[in-house]
Amino acid sequence: MATAEATIQTPALAAPKTGIWSWITTVDHKRIGIMYGVTALFFFFVGGLEALLIRIQLAKPENAFVSADVFNQLFTMHGTTMIFLVGMPIAVAFFNYLVPLQIGARDVAFPRLNALSYWIYLFGALFLNASFLLGAAPNVGWFGYAPLTMNEFSPGLNVDFWSIGIQILGVASIMGGVNFITTIINLRAPGMTFMRMPLFTWTTFVTSFLIITALPVLGISLFFITFDRFYGTQFFNPAAGGQSVLWQHLFWIFGHPEVYILILPAFGIVSDVIPAHTRKPLFGYAMMVYSSVLIGFIGWGVWAHHMFGTGMGPIADAFFSISTLIIAIPTGVKVFNWLATMWGGAIRFTTPMLFCIGMVAFFTFGGISGVHHGVPPASLQQTDTYYVVAHFHYVLFGGLIMGIFAGLYHWWPKLTGRFLSERLGKLNFWLFVIGMNMTFFPMHVVGLLGMPRRVFTYPAELNLGHINMIITIGGFLTALGALVFAINVIRTFRKGERTTDPNPWGAHTLEWATTTPPQVYNFANLPVVRSREPMWDHPEEMLAQTTGEPKAPIHLPPPSYWPIFTAVGVILAMALMMTGKWWPPLIGAAWVGIGIINWAYEPID
Amino acid sequence: MNHTAVAQGPNQHHTSTGLPMFKLGFWVFIGSETLLFGTLISTYMIYRGESVTGPFPKDIFSIPLTTFSAFVLLMSSLTMVLALAAVKRGDRKLGMRWLLTTAALGSVFLGFQAYEFTHFAAEGLTMGSNLFGSTFYLMTGFHGAHVSIGVFWLLALWLEGLRGGLGQDSAVRVEVCGLYWHFVDIVWIAIFTFVYLFEV
Numbered sequence: 001m002a003t004a005e006a007t008i009q010t011p012a013l014a015a016p017k018t019g020i021w022s023w024i025t026t027v028d029h030k031r032i033g034i035m036y037g038v039t040a041l042f043f044f045f046v047g048g049l050e051a052l053l054i055r056i057q058l059a060k061p062e063n064a065f066v067s068a069d070v071f072n073q074l075f076t077m078h079g080t081t082m083i084f085l086v087g088m089p090i091a092v093a094f095f096n097y098l099v100p101l102q103i104g105a106r107d108v109a110f111p112r113l114n115a116l117s118y119w120i121y122l123f124g125a126l127f128l129n130a131s132f133l134l135g136a137a138p139n140v141g142w143f144g145y146a147p148l149t150m151n152e153f154s155p156g157l158n159v160d161f162w163s164i165g166i167q168i169l170g171v172a173s174i175m176g177g178v179n180f181i182t183t184i185i186n187l188r189a190p191g192m193t194f195m196r197m198p199l200f201t202w203t204t205f206v207t208s209f210l211i212i213t214a215l216p217v218l219g220i221s222l223f224f225i226t227f228d229r230f231y232g233t234q235f236f237n238p239a240a241g242g243q244s245v246l247w248q249h250l251f252w253i254f255g256h257p258e259v260y261i262l263i264l265p266a267f268g269i270v271s272d273v274i275p276a277h278t279r280k281p282l283f284g285y286a287m288m289v290y291s292s293v294l295i296g297f298i299g300w301g302v303w304a305h306h307m308f309g310t311g312m313g314p315i316a317d318a319f320f321s322i323s324t325l326i327i328a329i330p331t332g333v334k335v336f337n338w339l340a341t342m343w344g345g346a347i348r349f350t351t352p353m354l355f356c357i358g359m360v361a362f363f364t365f366g367g368i369s370g371v372h373h374g375v376p377p378a379s380l381q382q383t384d385t386y387y388v389v390a391h392f393h394y395v396l397f398g399g400l401i402m403g404i405f406a407g408l409y410h411w412w413p414k415l416t417g418r419f420l421s422e423r424l425g426k427l428n429f430w431l432f433v434i435g436m437n438m439t440f441f442p443m444h445v446v447g448l449l450g451m452p453r454r455v456f457t458y459p460a461e462l463n464l465g466h467i468n469m470i471i472t473i474g475g476f477l478t479a480l481g482a483l484v485f486a487i488n489v490i491r492t493f494r495k496g497e498r499t500t501d502p503n504p505w506g507a508h509t510l511e512w513a514t515t516t517p518p519q520v521y522n523f524a525n526l527p528v529v530r531s532r533e534p535m536w537d538h539p540e541e542m543l544a545q546t547t548g549e550p551k552a553p554i555h556l557p558p559p560s561y562w563p564i565f566t567a568v569g570v571i572l573a574m575a576l577m578m579t580g581k582w583w584p585p586l587i588g589a590a591w592v593g594i595g596i597i598n599w600a601y602e603p604i605d
Numbered sequence: 606m607n608h609t610a611v612a613q614g615p616n617q618h619h620t621s622t623g624l625p626m627f628k629l630g631f632w633v634f635i636g637s638e639t640l641l642f643g644t645l646i647s648t649y650m651i652y653r654g655e656s657v658t659g660p661f662p663k664d665i666f667s668i669p670l671t672t673f674s675a676f677v678l679l680m681s682s683l684t685m686v687l688a689l690a691a692v693k694r695g696d697r698k699l700g701m702r703w704l705l706t707t708a709a710l711g712s713v714f715l716g717f718q719a720y721e722f723t724h725f726a727a728e729g730l731t732m733g734s735n736l737f738g739s740t741f742y743l744m745t746g747f748h749g750a751h752v753s754i755g756v757f758w759l760l761a762l763w764l765e766g767l768r769g770g771l772g773q774d775s776a777v778r779v780e781v782c783g784l785y786w787h788f789v790d791i792v793w794i795a796i797f798t799f800v801y802l803f804e805v
Contacts, residue, residue: 109626109629109630110626110630174637177633177637178630178633178634178637179630181630181633182626182629182630182633185621185622185624185629186620186621186622186624186626186629187620187621188621192621212633212634212636212637212640213636213637213640214640215637216637216638216640216641216644217640217641217644219641220641220644220645220648221644223743224648224743227732227739227743231732231733232731232732232733233732233733233738233739233742233743234733234734234735234736234738234739235648235736235739235740239657240656240657240658240735240736241652241655241656241657241735241736242652242736246648246651250644250648593757597761600761
């Protein structure tokens with residue numbers, strides 16, 4: 001593929017351009033990372049609003065705040081948004097910004113493909129949410145079980161928006177996975193061996209393999225749904241011999257690796273943040289690497305623990321139960337290693353460190369209820385109750401979100417040259433802790449008392465009204481914490497404490513061997529790495545190489561509008577399936593073809 | 606660690622492995638494509654024998670015909686290898702000829718697919734007829750779409766040659782096209798074996 005590149009002779013010419021067109025055509029991993037982050041955080045608030053509406057409805061029994069149909073749309077979109085529009089993209093935001101910096105590269109392997117992934121994500125997210133404008137948001141749960149998703153039971157546009165919208169997002173993810181695997185294998189600086197890479201880069205690597213293997217399974221499964229709905233195929237039609245349980249198998253073969261896709265980046269973040277704020281190397285680096293890889297592999301063998309209620313038989317149940325319990329082992333290894341890293345360290349209770357501690361604590365707690373689910377007899381009582389909701393929110397909010405916020409507070413000064421306020425940060429943290437536990441701990445109780453999931457109300461006779469009210473209040477406290485974060489961000493841009501220190505936290509990894517904020521070309525000269533903690537072992541040597549005047553001309557890829565052009569084609573191809581006719585999607589395909597050809601033959605300067 | 610500066614032509618990155626970026630990335634992509642076709646073929650196998658109504662595979666498969674089209678596709682992989690060898694040697698004209706031949710053979714294969722699909726439809730097998738129709742058409746349809754994209758790619762390279770390109774520095778791009786083409790061929794070998802030959 002011909003790559004167009006512009007030669008930058010001096011840092012002065014490297015000054016980033018401003019204006020919206022420069023963002024639309026950017027291929028700079030740092031800008032793409034920021035765009036991913038801003039978009040993901042926006043949808044975090046959207047998904048949070050959906051959660052609050054759910055909680056208002058459930059605050060009292062037999063409430064009529066929203067109808068059952070609207071409730072179904074709310075919980076479906078809350079889950080879909082948080083997983084596909086927040087959880088995965090925010091991780092990609094971090095992958096984008098940090099991985100090239102952590103391995104000593106100037107950009108990712110395929111910068112224009114990187115931009116394409118972002119634009120497809122953005123347009124896909126807008127497509128999915130456009131369903132609200134038609135009052136037809138997806139309403140079948142984020143996992144869309146057959147036969148509910150068939151025309152017979154869901155005649156409206158809701159399921160079409162869902163199956164097509166997620167398909168679009170999956171395409172973006174797979175491209176990103178390919179990009180990061182290639183980047184990490186092929187663009188490491190001299191001396192940056194695999195076993196010297198920061199843990200965050202390692203988890204990016206493992207996550208990317210999970211993405212490129214799991215998402216295609218989902219993609220094909222979604223085509224089965226779309227084809228059943230639009231073109232009359234019989235994949236899930238019982239009258240034709242089709243089996244609804246096949247959907248469950250296919251979905252969860254994707255779905256379980258998906259949850260590791262969600263959590264591994266957070267594992268990587270705290271593995272890099274904790275050492276920085278305890279001034280102590282990560283305990284058991286090699287085991288942390290191997291356990292990440294092992295989690296990736298074993299994660300493929302546990303999917304049917306989501307299906308213990310489907311009557312698979314004792315052999316299948318036993319197999320998946322054992323594999324599920326086994327995967328707790330490498331995960332537990334990580335927890336102990338984080339604790340061992342903190343033990344004896346000079347802990348600074350900064351906001352990033354607090355979020356790390358919260359992550360370790362609450363993820364472990366959620367992991368324990370996960371082990372409970374892994375035992376089929378117990379699972380049969382817990383399935384479809386709030387016990388499950390409690391589990392996955394502890395691991396996803398307590399684990400993923402807290403990990404993400406640790407990363408946000410930790411890397412914010414590097415990105416922006418300003419510190420987020422510690423005072424507001426701590427307030428953010430404690431509101432999350434109190435709110436989150438007030439919301440999700442009681443759910444274990446109401447779940448075991450029999451309150452079912454995904455139902456828009458519950459009878460007064462269950463006597464669960466008071467607990468549900470407490471849960472709802474917890475939700476609003478959490479929301480307040482999110483608001484405090486937003487205020488912190490705004491306030492920081494206005495009058496945050498500034499820094500130009502390359503390494504304000506005194507951290508150990510290569511991304512801190514750059515100016516603050518980094519130059520567009522990242523490193524004046526690519527460093528020669530000599531250790532696993534280069535910024536602790538040889539900081540002056542690193543900075544001497546990486547900051548200051550470049551010794552040789554720097555080649556950076558020039559901006560391009562073909563990625564956004566091609567992204568429009570991808571959306572068209574998918575969205576035009578809604579017409580129900582076979583030929584309109586081909587228009588989108590042709591558009592994509594035109595985009596790709598122009599992209600491939602963009603002139604070399 | 607081996608830090609290799611590979612002479613890949615102008616404006617190419619240094620790489621940690623010595624492998625060209627496009628080639629490495631494309632192998633990763635092919636890895637993900639195996640899951641894609643794996644899901645389609647697995648679903649076919651799961652639903653094999655489960656159709657409630659006909660037509661059934663034994664009723665309408667023509668093994669001789671499909672054997673011939675598989676042979677055509679296999680031969681196209683040979684011509685692809687010859688194309689790459691020519692480009693690597695700097696023989697633009699010969700490279701163009703073999704690329705065009707590969708595209709032509711691929712198109713012949715697609716012609717056979719089109720004939721097969723219309724013939725099956727005339728015999729009463731559409732994608733909506735039964736599980737066999739649904740799984741068969743989606744699986745072979747996805748494969749055919751991949752072959753079609755490959756044909757376009759080959760023609761684009763041929764056009765590049767027509768305009769004086771396709772020199773030795775384009776060998777990596779031709780090689781990647783070849784990777785894609787061989788992958789699509791191997792998928793067909795899998796489909797031909799598990800879908801057609803298993804019915805014999």
